[in-house]
Amino acid sequence: MTARRRRGEELERAILRAAAEELSASGYAGMTMDRVARRAGTNKNAIYRRWPNRLALAVDAYAHLAEEPAPPPAAGNLRDEALALLRRANATWSSPTGAILRELLAAASDEPELLDRLRDRAGAGRLNAAWVEVLERAVARGEAPPAAVHPRVAAVPMMLLRGEYALRGVPSVPDEVLVEIVDEVFLPLVRGRGAGGWGATSGSSRPGAPSASAP
């Protein structure tokens, strides 16, 4: 009585699923190849035939954990929409899944290709698009100058949030910090990109504006 022998896609799915389960049970640090193999009902050979190393497997498996991001909020004003987006991101990052994502990001920090795949699986593209959309709606409402729509501006709040996570250790970022990021940085920045602003004609020798380029 030999058990049925899976092959190809079926086996691959079983491995990915087992890896995802190990990942959420023990984190990346605790995800060992032996245990993934055992949980998938196979052996390490089948894994190493498909992925070159543990990290690559974990990055692919992470896709099974991340849920689809919700559409951008529609609060009706820039501040509240930015805050909503930021709070949602904070919740995601501080969740168990977010902890795994941070673990993987750290582990993949010297492998650009895996980093890319990981960002895909984490839906970073859609998140960025959401920020741009929020800015565009603010412009349409007359709440912000058209120049505020700029990929680097849109990325600022998330970058600062990431920075807070890097600065602190593990725990989630308190809400006051999110409010401060929005009120002390994001909104002044958006405002400042209107042609007016303080000292628009004063000292700082700013040459012709460089053209925008998405990262």
Next chain:
Amino acid sequence: MTARRRRGEELERAILRAAAEELSASGYAGMTMDRVARRAGTNKNAIYRRWPNRLALAVDAYAHLAEEPAPPPAAGNLRDEALALLRRANATWSSPTGAILRELLAAASDEPELLDRLRDRAGAGRLNAAWVEVLERAVARGEAPPAAVHPRVAAVPMMLLRGEYALRGVPSVPDEVLVEIVDEVFLPLVRGRGAGGWGATSGSSRPGAPSASAP
């Protein structure tokens, strides 16, 4: 003929030095306790009597690698001083020493205490102070509104630079990106914190300004 036996501080310095050498020779990943012990001419016992684990040793050893940060530049205008500071940081981060620092930051990301020690050894405090100083001088020159002096504002460019490193893999951040950070984010932000600015009286329901608090 038994060799002389070092004790106390002398031995501790020898261990730290050996660890620092291993660190710069092979990075944190390649710094094994056995090799540190051998290089220091001692054994692992002497190390584990002083540090609880490999990471703690590496964090302390890192101090022997990081050089003192130079005083903030005095270019005479905000843009050039900010750019100088940012370029210097970029050079540091992309240097071999910077690579080790990033490795350690990633490894210590879930141990707030080590993270703190590491930031001390890396001179993050003085760097932050330099940004505040640059802002203060800009205000004194009449180049920026007094409200621009805010710890969170001062931290923005470094946060964005960090973000670029996290986004990309290893290589250094191109200079255009630094220029863009300054021109598209930092300067507009500083400008926007002048009371004026675009749509100062428009929609966004911004309540009383929260008080500043240093991170």
Next chain:
DNA sequence: GCGCTAAGGTACGAGTAGTACCGTACACAG
């Protein structure tokens, strides 16, 4: 000189990534 502390030496436990080898089930061709 004596004794306590801490050093040196060595060995070991426990755990992990990744590799090698072999027999066999499964898919597919003829």
Next chain:
DNA sequence: CTGTGTACGGTACTACTCGTACCTTAGCGC
């Protein structure tokens, strides 16, 4: 239906690492 190749399952193994245990011996203060 039979032969053949691929890839799966099982198991063992290499190489390496952190961290600990244990014992002997050298310094240092008294």
